Amino acid sequence: LLTLDMLHQTTDFPAGTTPYTIGWRSVAVSLSDIAAMGGTPLAVLLGLSVPEADVAFADEVLSGAQDCCTAAGGELAGGDLDSSQELFLSSCALGECPSPVLRKGAQPGELVCITGPLGTTAQALHLMEGGHTEEANRLLRFAPRTAEGQRIAEIASSMIDISDGLAHSLHLLAESSNVGFRVESKRVQWVPGLRAPAWDYGEDFELLYTVPERLHNPKLGTAIGQVTKEGVYLSGPRTERPLPDRGYSHGR
């Protein structure tokens, strides 16, 4: 498995994000991609282009990147250092996997599950705006779910991370697997204290996967609905409505 992500100041890091968190998160994005296929991270490279070659800033970024690797696996093995007007990062992760779980493979009748609550990043942005910088940074430093991903890979028929938001991620799985979903809204959990839950909150890194009911293991995720033949629907206590394919747009 080989994955590459680019991140830059304007879009990816709201004011108040510390360089340590920036480094952590840049690596986490790539490790989450490895996790979403059930892979084991081997190596991570980080490209870092900082304004005015700020060495102290770069050191903090590398420290965050290193600690994310320690938490989630993979060796921070090198990278590239550059300088530019805007802060720019690029992270690459190499992983291995005996049989990667793809977006394709879900079957009608299976369960759709998720590894954690929604809205972590949205809540972090909210806290950041309110001046609660420290708590916001802590929330932004999620640990990519590499260990869980490897265990889920043994039972899942399809998988994705929810970095594009739950709604769009469901649509991506639906399209790749040629199936649909019915999500029961009451089963979906949200991060505590979240002010305004929204189905298209993005930049989170929980794993969304499908699994035959007999293989479902509640320790590896909460079942939030079923795989159906077509359409992506959200069902409440009395009504059912389509969940539109609205992707996460940065800076929401």
Add this chain to the structure above:
Amino acid sequence: LLTLDMLHQTTDFPAGTTPYTIGWRSVAVSLSDIAAMGGTPLAVLLGLSVPEADVAFADEVLSGAQDCCTAAGGELAGGDLDSSQELFLSSCALGECPSPVLRKGAQPGELVCITGPLGTTAQALHLMEGGHTEEANRLLRFAPRTAEGQRIAEIASSMIDISDGLAHSLHLLAESSNVGFRVESKRVQWVPGLRAPAWDYGEDFELLYTVPERLHNPKLGTAIGQVTKEGVYLSGPRTERPLPDRGYSHGR
């Protein structure tokens, strides 16, 4: 082998560089790193962040990237697409190699060789300034020396590419191998038409390597001097002077 490079408009692509050349060169930089260890490229990922999500521009960049992979090896397997004020690229190459050639390993008494003439990029920049855009772009699209690198790897004791300029690259080999060099200036070849040869011209991608004299093969490069015990010297017909460790600075 895994390598990551970042490139951006201001520093790496003078006005007049076509998007096709930009794509070619971004991939070439990483494939040249694989070549410099004697590796076989397997996969390349390209991250591309373009102003105002210019799709036609992005298509041209990808086309150049694809053609460079076709020329030098490796499958363009994916990447990341983003938008930002300044054009930014990131390229990652994965390669394999039974026994990689390192910067360390040169022994006094061996020959130091180079695969081609110096000054290709400098000449391209010169042509660009003179309005000879097409020829300049053609020169910028060097083919990374992956095939040569693999053959050289069978005989070389140390290797590097000269992307940081000949002078700095010699010093890097000297430091890693704990040796010195004496380069005979008359043996060094320059690109035809080059106006002002300089030892610190960079952004070129010829391979610089050391080899025991009995294994030297002129088809794989020109011997330009000897490995010595210490110091990096340039010897002319009557004099010998130190070659300072002056790295290539962008935009020279």
